[in-house]
Amino acid sequence: MLDVALPTLCVACREPVDGEGVCAQCWSKLSFIARPFCPRLGIPFVYDPGPELLSMEAIASPPAYARARAAVRYDDVAKTLVHALKYQDRTDLAPAMGRWMARAGQELLNEADWLIPVPLHWRRAWSRRYNQSGALARAIERQSGVKVRGELLRRVRATEQQVGLSRPQRASNVQGAFKVSAERQSEVQGRRVVLIDDVLTSGATVDACARALLRAKAATVDVLVFARVVDTHRPPI
Numbered sequence: 001m002l003d004v005a006l007p008t009l010c011v012a013c014r015e016p017v018d019g020e021g022v023c024a025q026c027w028s029k030l031s032f033i034a035r036p037f038c039p040r041l042g043i044p045f046v047y048d049p050g051p052e053l054l055s056m057e058a059i060a061s062p063p064a065y066a067r068a069r070a071a072v073r074y075d076d077v078a079k080t081l082v083h084a085l086k087y088q089d090r091t092d093l094a095p096a097m098g099r100w101m102a103r104a105g106q107e108l109l110n111e112a113d114w115l116i117p118v119p120l121h122w123r124r125a126w127s128r129r130y131n132q133s134g135a136l137a138r139a140i141e142r143q144s145g146v147k148v149r150g151e152l153l154r155r156v157r158a159t160e161q162q163v164g165l166s167r168p169q170r171a172s173n174v175q176g177a178f179k180v181s182a183e184r185q186s187e188v189q190g191r192r193v194v195l196i197d198d199v200l201t202s203g204a205t206v207d208a209c210a211r212a213l214l215r216a217k218a219a220t221v222d223v224l225v226f227a228r229v230v231d232t233h234r235p236p237i
Contacts (some may be wrong), residue, residue, distance in 0.1 A: 070228035098139020
């Protein structure tokens with residue numbers, strides 16, 4: 001009776017749906033990222049350039065983290081899912097999104113010691129009531145068995161929203177915003193860490209997180225996100 005009175009609606013098109021919030025038609029519109037892609041940044045290539053060839057972005061501006069992987073391209077349906085999870089309390093979407101992420105990042109997870117969600121500043125965490133990256137990390141933990149250690153990395157400085165900022169402004173905005181406390185550094189030292197976030201745009205936030213973890217002597221830092229912005233006009237090198 002409850003299902004009839006209050007049916008679950010697809011988060012993207014608002015049609016009734018069975019399951020986890022995405023109908024079959026909208027699911028088919030999600031652009032899942034598969035090989036061939038840049039082995040460093042995970043950016044999909046339009047053709048296969050050969051093994052281990054890097055994207056222009058990876059060569060021109062190599063990040064602090066070792067590898068990045070994403071489940072889907074950041075298109076209209078992916079954006080709707082991310083915004084629903086992030087701003088509309090749709091934590092019921094995290095299990096499905098986390099499963100897709102675990103599949104996309106299997107090679108990273110097979111080598112990982114810890115999952116660390118990108119932290120929110122305490123003021124923003126208080127206003128939102130939960131961290132969407134933490135919800136995704138817990139879903140991935142259930143899939144992979146890799147433990148979430150959200151307490152190891154802290155956001156020590158409140159920052160502006162990254163939306164609307166240029167690439168240099170994004171990097172400046174998050175510079176020095178993350179830290180591993182002195183009493184936690186021994187837990188990070190020598191560990192292989194996978195950072196978890198919802199979207200990778202310029203990479204400034206995860207790069208700042210990776211630098212903080214590497215300063216704490218993490219062995220490697222990889223990045224796993226649900227969606228990433230893809231510039232389809234740039235060829236590989």
